[in-house]
Amino acid sequence: MIATKPDLLQFFKKTRSHSESICEPLQIEDYVVQPIVDVSPPKWHLGHTTWFFEEFILKPHKKEYKLFSEDFAFVFNSYYESVGKRVVRTDRGNLSRPTVKEVYSYRNYVTEQLSELLNEEVSEEIEGLVEIGIHHEKQHQELLLTDIKYILGNNPLTPAYRDDFQESTIESQKPQWIEIPEGIYTIGHRGDGFAYDNEFGRHKVFLQKFAIANRFVTNGNYLEFIEAGGYENVMLWHAEGWEWVQTHDISKPLYWHKTETGWQHYTMQGLNSLDPDAPLAHISYYEAFAYAQWKGLRLPTEFEWEVAQEHFSWGQRWEWTESAYLPYPGYTKVDGALGEYNGKFMVSQKTLRGGSVATSEKHTRPTYRNFFHPQLRWQFTGLRLAKTL
Amino acid sequence: MIATKPDLLQFFKKTRSHSESICEPLQIEDYVVQPIVDVSPPKWHLGHTTWFFEEFILKPHKKEYKLFSEDFAFVFNSYYESVGKRVVRTDRGNLSRPTVKEVYSYRNYVTEQLSELLNEEVSEEIEGLVEIGIHHEKQHQELLLTDIKYILGNNPLTPAYRDDFQESTIESQKPQWIEIPEGIYTIGHRGDGFAYDNEFGRHKVFLQKFAIANRFVTNGNYLEFIEAGGYENVMLWHAEGWEWVQTHDISKPLYWHKTETGWQHYTMQGLNSLDPDAPLAHISYYEAFAYAQWKGLRLPTEFEWEVAQEHFSWGQRWEWTESAYLPYPGYTKVDGALGEYNGKFMVSQKTLRGGSVATSEKHTRPTYRNFFHPQLRWQFTGLRLAKTL
Amino acid sequence: MIATKPDLLQFFKKTRSHSESICEPLQIEDYVVQPIVDVSPPKWHLGHTTWFFEEFILKPHKKEYKLFSEDFAFVFNSYYESVGKRVVRTDRGNLSRPTVKEVYSYRNYVTEQLSELLNEEVSEEIEGLVEIGIHHEKQHQELLLTDIKYILGNNPLTPAYRDDFQESTIESQKPQWIEIPEGIYTIGHRGDGFAYDNEFGRHKVFLQKFAIANRFVTNGNYLEFIEAGGYENVMLWHAEGWEWVQTHDISKPLYWHKTETGWQHYTMQGLNSLDPDAPLAHISYYEAFAYAQWKGLRLPTEFEWEVAQEHFSWGQRWEWTESAYLPYPGYTKVDGALGEYNGKFMVSQKTLRGGSVATSEKHTRPTYRNFFHPQLRWQFTGLRLAKTL
Amino acid sequence: MIATKPDLLQFFKKTRSHSESICEPLQIEDYVVQPIVDVSPPKWHLGHTTWFFEEFILKPHKKEYKLFSEDFAFVFNSYYESVGKRVVRTDRGNLSRPTVKEVYSYRNYVTEQLSELLNEEVSEEIEGLVEIGIHHEKQHQELLLTDIKYILGNNPLTPAYRDDFQESTIESQKPQWIEIPEGIYTIGHRGDGFAYDNEFGRHKVFLQKFAIANRFVTNGNYLEFIEAGGYENVMLWHAEGWEWVQTHDISKPLYWHKTETGWQHYTMQGLNSLDPDAPLAHISYYEAFAYAQWKGLRLPTEFEWEVAQEHFSWGQRWEWTESAYLPYPGYTKVDGALGEYNGKFMVSQKTLRGGSVATSEKHTRPTYRNFFHPQLRWQFTGLRLAKTL
Secondary structure (H helix, E strand, O other), X not given: OOOOHHHHHHHHHHHHHHHHHHHOOOXXXXXXXXXXXXXXXXXXXXXHHHHHHHHHHHHHHOOOOOOOOHHHHHHHOOOOOOOOOOOOOOOHHHOOOOOHHHHXXXXXXXXXXXXXXXXXXXXXXXXXXXXHHXXXXXXXXXXXXXXXXXXXXXXXXXXXXXXXXXXXXXOOOOOOEEEEOOXXXXXXXXXXXXXXXXXXXXXXXXXXXXXXXXXXXXXXXXXXXXXXXXXXXXXXXXXXXXXXXXXXXXXXXXXXXXXXXXEEEEXXXXXXXXXXXXXXXXXXXXXXXXXXXXXXXXXXXXXXXXXXXXXXXXXXXXXXXXXXXXXXXXXXXXXXXXXXXXXXXXXXXXXXXXXXXXXXXXXXXXXXXXXXXXXXXXXXXXXXXXXXX | OOOOXXXXXXXXXXXXXXXXXXXXXXXXXXXXXXOOOOOOOHHHXXXXXXXXXXHHHHHHHOOXXXXXXXXXXXHHOOOOOOOOOOOOOOOHHHOOOXXXXXXXXXXXXXXXXXXXXXXXXXXXXXXXXXXXXXXXXXXXXXXXXXXXXXXXXXXXXXXXXXXXXXXXXXOOOOOXXXXXXXXXXXXXXXXXXXXXXXXXXXXEEEEOXXXXXXXXXXXXXXXXXXXXXXXXXXXXXXXXXXXXXXXXXXXXXXXXXXEOOEEEEEEOOEEEEOOOOOEOOOOXXXXXXXXHHHOOOEOOOHHHHHHHHHHOOOOOOEEEEXXXXXXXXXXXXXXXXXXXXXXXHOOOOEEXXXXXXXXXXXXXXXXXXXXXXXXXXXXXXXXXXXXXX | OOXXXXXXXXXXXXXXXXXHHHHOOOOHHHHOOOOOOOOOOHHHHHHHHHHHHHHHHHHHHOOOOOOOOHHHHHHHOOOOOOOOOOOOOOOHHHOOOOXXXXXXXXXXXXXXXXXXXXXXXXXXXXXXXXXXXXXXXHHHHHHHHHHHHHHHHOOOOOOOOOOOOOOOOOOOOXXXXXXXXXEEEEEOOOOOOOOOHHHOOOEEEEEOOEEEEOOOOEHHHHHHHHHOOHHHOHHHOOHHHHXXXXXXXXXXXXXXXXXXXXXXXXXXXXXXXXXXXXXXXXXXXXXXXXXXXXXXXXXXXXXXXXXXXXXXXXXXOEEEEEEEOOOOOOOOOOOOHHHXXXXXXXXOOEEEEEOOOOOOOXXXXXXXXXXXXXXXXXXXXXXXOXXXX | OOOOHHHHHHHHHHHHHHHHHHOOOOOHHHHOOOOOOOOOOHHHHHHHHHHHHHHHHHHHHOOOOOOOOHHHXXXXXXXXXXXXXXXXXXXXXXXXXXXXXXXXXXXXXXXXXXXXXXXXXXXXXXXXXXXXXXXXXXXXXXXXXHHHHHHHHOOOOOOOOOOOOOOOOOOOOOOOEEEEOOXXXXXXXXXXXXXXXXXXXXXXXXXXXXXXXXXOOEHHHHHHHHHOOHHHOHHHOOHXXXXXXXXXXXXXXXXXXXXXXXXXXXXXXXXXXXXXXXXXOOOOHHHHHHHHHHOOOEOOOHHHHHHHHHHOOOOOOEEEEEEEOOOOOOOOOOOOHHHHOOHHHXXXXXXXXXXXXOOOOOOOOOOOOEEXXXXXXXXXXXXXXXXXX
């Protein structure tokens, strides 16, 4: 789990500058808004990942460390608490200050201070914390990109993020079922290299014989479902999925628009004609499930996915699985504030496997467990079909 | 799955009259109210179980069957649809008509008509439908009792349901851990006798070595958790559990009251001193989880429970498990309206195993899968601890 | 303001028995439900008006008076407060107990106790309180009737209240404008006979020359508005009225139903064809205003109405006025709990003048000021047009 | 109502540049956020006032006028409508684009185009429209300032707007009652100079004898109310005011903070000690009413205020009156879209009289009628006491 120090410093600096390069195409105004509660303002991501290094490493471990600003701790903590006389509780998207420029100064200060620290002799504990901080920032890099997509894609002017940003690659291989025999399989992280606590607890599971598709479901596949009245057929939906469809008047994936000249969708490259061959994205679990029902098939479990993944190409779309996000046998939380990291979300969420175009380098792997509530769609979420044999 | 006919008729009649005997202690007013959305008025349960027989058996299968009332179909269907000129959408607890007397007339009419039908030669299909109708009514009998408890227990006058209604039995056996070795186990219904579609799909699972308690957690156990500040310690709770505690200001199980003279709780026998030795009831999954966290233990999965259940006594309390309510391998829905029965609820709910004092005779078994949303407490829900070895 | 004692006793008894006769056509179930927050269960009205006499007169003024029940004070107070160990906060329509029979016992007990008191020598203060209690009950009698109408009319079975209950009389006089010259007029109660504190503060106002219709707007008049697209024309509505129309999908008065065979409306006599000549009822202020806008006219102010009322027939419909419900000059609240009676509602409500078929005898007069929020429709509310000359 | 042309052009240009100078102290981020629904982002105000000139004057009246941008019409209209393929409904504070720079380009373009138009011969109709557009922008200038105050004052960093921005002047005159005799008075705009349609309809009212304070209520006066438990005494409040206090946990005016070192308040100059002698600001009507109740006094009506205003100094605080915002006799809406301007708000709002430090030059007068819902506090709202004699 521990890198050698020079590598760690380089890994740290590279990660920090990658966050900044993600934001390069933005206008200052784009850093500020929060159009839905799930989407944080880019400047908040930049500040929060910085605060994490300051709060958990510099403040307790660097001698005579001077906080960049007392106030920033309140602003960039995930939970504001009313501390001191000038703090007013507010939502992230309501904060015009600190300015983007001040946030970058904060970043530079903390990056320098931490680099200084890493140039000295540091304990394994600190190295471990830095590693967690780096992976924490990598996790936010994915959110940074998906949140930027929402901020721009939700704007009536639908500006592009970058003209050369390709969201997906068309799969050209022939559709096939990959068959996996029944048996006992081992699930979970092997223990070499970094992994989150929710991946450990390597354990055996028994799987029935099943088959899994070698390709993603595409936009074109999903269009057939829409045109066949999938959104109007109650029998295909979970009760709460149906209620969600009715309440929010859902009739298509997020970012799809039906226009007089045909279907369009917003991607990082702006508003364009829908490509029927591209992998489907931005659907909820409810939609993934309804689509599979309509096909007479189902989603794979996360165990099936993990066992079969070496037989297909993955990583350009998070894939909804049928599994609920639950602890592995023997799972226990780390002590202290960092113990809150994963365990407290292990109810009412679905596991996703894979990765996406927004996933940072080295930030997914075959055992990586992503998780979201079943109605969420702003991530690059798609599906792959499976069936019991 | 099919009983011989004379038994079926008797089974049918006994079930019908049992629903009515549950309501015997009620005043007419008690049949009408719906204090929370989860609790249906008793007269609605009486009417809805009747409508089920009328709609799915008498109407399609009895020659020249005459509906008791056109209007009742709208009132007692689970989903009102705006059909015809006089239908007004409304909530169940807002309906003073049909009166209780009229509902009993409706019951008598349908019971007689169906008895007539069963005295003739009927197909296996009809026999199967009658069996489903009977089990449907048995399921509602449990709700009838728990809903009555809520209606009376939520009333400031806290009237008793019946002075001789004992909710639970104190377990006197010595607390012990039952150890189960790791291995492959078979889960699901064997196929003899009635079972719901969610229990079929008998399949193998691999379980790690674990231990499970031979007794329920008691009121006294849980009091220690309360007194140790369990409801104030964020680290014990899921994020959404904590939000639920804060939003609804939860600090004790449902029906518990802290008074000047000590803890009391409302049971079917009225308001009485809390018995510390009785099995705990009326807690949410969030509370069950937080309690287990506090003990450094966990809830069993539904598979662990099913495998271990022959080694302990169960059936007086539904037991929250750590498992999400999901389909077994190969699960498929029945065609038609009855296909909606179970599958559409297989998301965002937790499985419970066991049974309760309110469960109708023969209406639970080792493979029976009950399910509720994690915040619900009006059922007789408790917990049993487990640990990975 | 003070009646002689024998009259007061008789007035009291007559008022009490009138409340009970209003409820005579009800089934027990009808006494219990609260389909919307504005509608109270009939048994609550019966209990609350009784509690008023007990709390403000018998308890403080009758020697050795014994409360009928400690619990009823909590149940029938307008505001429940958590007092003592057995009180559970709940909504009125969720209370099955006390039963209707118990509420009638409570009524009989209090009626007898108060009659006893009035047979003795009592102070003017007590006589004044009894008078207020009587008028309080009369006010609730109107609500009792309109709430019963809602309970029955909102039921998909639309049962009649009484076959012989005539809601309105058709006006046969020729439509005419009554012209009132500009000048100084005196507004408010003269001081003889009972009146509420909001009617006192008799004062002068200056009115411009105006004309007021000698007839109510009828159902037929309003149908023209509907057919002319009144509900779709944003220019006719207040901004908040338009939002109300959109949010609640309003396209007709309350109790109107458009059926294949034409317009029907629910009255106390059941569901019947709409009578185009009958005075319009059950509209909100927003609708009254929009209708007047469409006609190029306006509603009268409450002062214009009071000045002109001797020239037209009124009393079968509450009439929305353009006036906000505000205090008259010099208005001050009575000290103590009874001081809450009217003043605290003097913001964001509109004044209505007139009376209705549901208004109790002697419970309106030319100076009587009724008031409701602009969106409410379950009272018998209609309108009369006016114009500035 | 019509200025000579050179004056109009100058008036137009001065007004346009004043809006821009208001925004001079802002950072780009401050232009974007909408912390509560009542507060619009500054860039929206700048764009919307520009769109008004483009939509109602340039587009219909300037030959070959070319829209600056098709999209801006959707963004800066008060009501977005789904027009065309690229429009997505969203809230004002969720829009990062168009950027501030683009909005200023839009402003410059429209200012130039309109100046060109005014340099030609234009009709009286156009002159009238320009005048309305100027006053529309002046109205938004006040909102611009109060919205900026909210954006900065709601930020945990509480940045100052401008160090030299003085919000109010202390009144040093001796407190006195100004007595006004009863009689007939004339209310409304005389007709010379610009006024809104809601001020016309000059008419007579009869006023009772009354007295009105020659000074505003001060912060120090209001502190006494707080310290006397005013916020905890239900008898001082309207029913809906009390509910507002409870629901939102109100215990002080907006922008007041109770700190360990005493009371502070945020002003345009930042966070400072509360000045007890300064006029009170940022209270709701409910609070103004409760304060007056506590003093045994009342608020003036808007008519009393208008009649008495020549006897006291006013204009640095909007003053809540007891009057509801209603049409004057004979009020009719202008035809067309501009007819929506005032009339549609004439329900459920209170009239305020006076002006504030944020009010643009020449944008108030003795007959000016401002109006807000009773709970709103982000304007500079205070009060002056009155009493009936």
